Amino acid sequence: MSKKYCEKFNIPKHLQVPLGAVLPANKKENKGMITGNWRTVRPVIDHEACTLCLNCFLFCPDATWHLDEKEEKMVWNADYCKGCLICENECPVDCISAVNELEFKGGVVRLEKPF
Amino acid sequence: MSDVYEITIWARGVVQDMEGRHMTLIMASSADKDGKFVQAWDDYADLPDRVGVPLRKYVRISDEEIEMRYEYENKNPSLVVIMDDTIVKGLNILWGMDKGGVLVVNSKRSPDEILKFIPNKDLLSKIICVDAEEEFSMEGLDFMGSEGGVEVSAVGAGISAVLAGAACHGTDNLTIDSLVAVSANKEGAKAGYESAVVKDL
Amino acid sequence: MAKEMFLAGCSSAAYGAMLSRVEVISSYPIRPYTGIMMELSKLVANGELDAEFVHGEGEHAQVSIAYGASAAGARAYTGSSGVGVTYAMECYSPAAGGRLPCQMAIADRALDPPGDFGSEHTDVMSARDQGWIMGWAADPQEVLDNTIMYFKIGEDARVLLPQFCCQDGYFVSHIPGKVSIPDQKAVDEYLPPFNNPHPLDPTKPVSHGPQIFPDQGPAIDLQRAQAFIDTPKVIEEAVADFNKQFGRNYDPFLEEYMTDDAEFVFFLQGGHARTARFAVNHLREKGVKAGMVRLRFMRPFPTEAVAESLSKFKAVGTIETSTSYGGAMKGGNLIHEVRSALYDVPNPPPVTSFMAGLGGEVVSLEEFYSMAKVLTQAAKDGKVDQYVYWVNFDKV
Numbered sequence: 001m002s003k004k005y006c007e008k009f010n011i012p013k014h015l016q017v018p019l020g021a022v023l024p025a026n027k028k029e030n031k032g033m034i035t036g037n038w039r040t041v042r043p044v045i046d047h048e049a050c051t052l053c054l055n056c057f058l059f060c061p062d063a064t065w066h067l068d069e070k071e072e073k074m075v076w077n078a079d080y081c082k083g084c085l086i087c088e089n090e091c092p093v094d095c096i097s098a099v100n101e102l103e104f105k106g107g108v109v110r111l112e113k114p115f
Numbered sequence: 116m117s118d119v120y121e122i123t124i125w126a127r128g129v130v131q132d133m134e135g136r137h138m139t140l141i142m143a144s145s146a147d148k149d150g151k152f153v154q155a156w157d158d159y160a161d162l163p164d165r166v167g168v169p170l171r172k173y174v175r176i177s178d179e180e181i182e183m184r185y186e187y188e189n190k191n192p193s194l195v196v197i198m199d200d201t202i203v204k205g206l207n208i209l210w211g212m213d214k215g216g217v218l219v220v221n222s223k224r225s226p227d228e229i230l231k232f233i234p235n236k237d238l239l240s241k242i243i244c245v246d247a248e249e250e251f252s253m254e255g256l257d258f259m260g261s262e263g264g265v266e267v268s269a270v271g272a273g274i275s276a277v278l279a280g281a282a283c284h285g286t287d288n289l290t291i292d293s294l295v296a297v298s299a300n301k302e303g304a305k306a307g308y309e310s311a312v313v314k315d316l
Numbered sequence: 317m318a319k320e321m322f323l324a325g326c327s328s329a330a331y332g333a334m335l336s337r338v339e340v341i342s343s344y345p346i347r348p349y350t351g352i353m354m355e356l357s358k359l360v361a362n363g364e365l366d367a368e369f370v371h372g373e374g375e376h377a378q379v380s381i382a383y384g385a386s387a388a389g390a391r392a393y394t395g396s397s398g399v400g401v402t403y404a405m406e407c408y409s410p411a412a413g414g415r416l417p418c419q420m421a422i423a424d425r426a427l428d429p430p431g432d433f434g435s436e437h438t439d440v441m442s443a444r445d446q447g448w449i450m451g452w453a454a455d456p457q458e459v460l461d462n463t464i465m466y467f468k469i470g471e472d473a474r475v476l477l478p479q480f481c482c483q484d485g486y487f488v489s490h491i492p493g494k495v496s497i498p499d500q501k502a503v504d505e506y507l508p509p510f511n512n513p514h515p516l517d518p519t520k521p522v523s524h525g526p527q528i529f530p531d532q533g534p535a536i537d538l539q540r541a542q543a544f545i546d547t548p549k550v551i552e553e554a555v556a557d558f559n560k561q562f563g564r565n566y567d568p569f570l571e572e573y574m575t576d577d578a579e580f581v582f583f584l585q586g587g588h589a590r591t592a593r594f595a596v597n598h599l600r601e602k603g604v605k606a607g608m609v610r611l612r613f614m615r616p617f618p619t620e621a622v623a624e625s626l627s628k629f630k631a632v633g634t635i636e637t638s639t640s641y642g643g644a645m646k647g648g649n650l651i652h653e654v655r656s657a658l659y660d661v662p663n664p665p666p667v668t669s670f671m672a673g674l675g676g677e678v679v680s681l682e683e684f685y686s687m688a689k690v691l692t693q694a695a696k697d698g699k700v701d702q703y704v705y706w707v708n709f710d711k712v
Contacts, residue, residue: 009706009709009710010708010710010711020429021429021430035168036205037202037204037205037206038128038166038167038168038169039201039205040127040167040199040201082166082167084166100201101201101204102200102201102203102204102228102232108204108205109205110204110205110206110207110234111205111206112207112210113206113207113210114161114168114170114171114206115160140322140492144322147322154491154492155322155492156324156490156491156492157490159348159433159434159486159490159676182591182594182681184491184590185486185487185491185587185588185590185591185678185679186678187678
């Protein structure tokens, strides 16, 4: 918003919205929409049994699984996984299991408010 | 303006949307029965149609007419109810609470285990845990959303009555007799009141 | 016996429709009005209401279904919010021009951009010139009452016009209040079955919506305009009958609050009247002679009633809750109507407008106090410095 209007209309900092409400887009992760706290259970992978078939990567609706090519293992993104367990359902070798979130100490971004 | 007693209820999207809303309604109806001015409503900015999303539901109870009725959220809750214990991890569920508040959690776990996940637990004067699913099975209940509609029959048929019963230990604004009178699940409300694990802090 | 329930405006509208014995309902979801259809679908599924429930494939289809059903002689009910209301824009004039008195429940929602679902009256105000009866309720009880009353008004043989039965999204539609639900028998006595004078009937075929020659246009439009001239009298009768039948106390066109000795008034529509009443009370405790006038019908606009009421005061401030970008007063819509109504009054009070409650913002008591400051000064000076104040932003 142009400075002229902000001064003329006494607009406080948090209401100084961009022209046309156009916002810069996120290039990678959207830290404004953390969804890890939607989860009641989390998928836990057994790396020994995992065959790197990438089914979890393909089926995850939130792109929270990816392959670390150097380490040759699947990596899970705790910030956005909603705990839908599609990966557990799709894993052909049953190496993903669901564990209640409170069994773990951390792993969830703690937000002040839902949005 | 008189003091308004604020209650915030946290529930999970879709699976607990209806029960959460019912809890606000039975809490408000029971306080209304006790002659208070009340308000019960859902947070308007939340997304109740997404499975698992944390939802807020609110109750206001006052001795005088509530002037702040249109304010979107309870900014200063004195009582917070958590319908699913895993919510305590990812959110500051005591947001806006002054020192001396009360927390009610639906959990199999003990109060001490839950408190481990709450960094600002010094705000609490009391924590109440109740295993509502143990007292009342959710099987067979529907997941009907409302999008602003309000059910009028069988309000408080499920775990909401159990949790609201337990919450009666946390405030004088809710009385178990009135609560039992207005809930569809009368046994559940009584069981919640009796089986609640209350820990003063 | 009437029974009392905790209902939000959405459920209240649904109960109003059920008591009105609507025969065809068409739905398409958009927040916040969706609750009305969710409640109605439950009532139909439970067998409490015998009605045809049709899912439209969009709001355009929804309104088309409703006025089609009305053309066939059914009492039809539909609704929408925000961009849904504007998406159906094409269908409003045919319904009104065809004199098909279906009802559309509106729970207001701000238009895009940005994506916002707070209450703002701009959505349906954009359709105010299409020939629909239109007015706002201030609480869930009035939503139920208006739903029944609007059918009575719209279906009157002297009127035959469709109706927008509006309520503020969230403030009225989503916050439950105590609602007294009248007996079905009492409503049946008040509201007779709909009698369409020109129904679609295979035994007596008629054609709705034919092409006309340009020179026939004014005559068709004159009919619709004339209906609006006759409507105020029908509204007065319908409201008086309603008050008698259900023991309510509605003024047909204006709700006046603390106006007897008021120096200035807030003039508004809809749910913010609740906060305005508290603000007036508090201002009076401080010795400020404030009052409130709430408009119950935007269309037909009650010109005489408004002129008579507002000419008593020394200043008037309209609270807009809608926008008219680049309009005559550069603010909202209400001030245009109010100033026009006051034009022929000798020594009219100065009128200014306040842009508040846009995008669902809560018009707080503090905002009312700052408006009162402007109006106190205007009452003293006998003129206003500006025709539009952006509350919170303009320096007062």
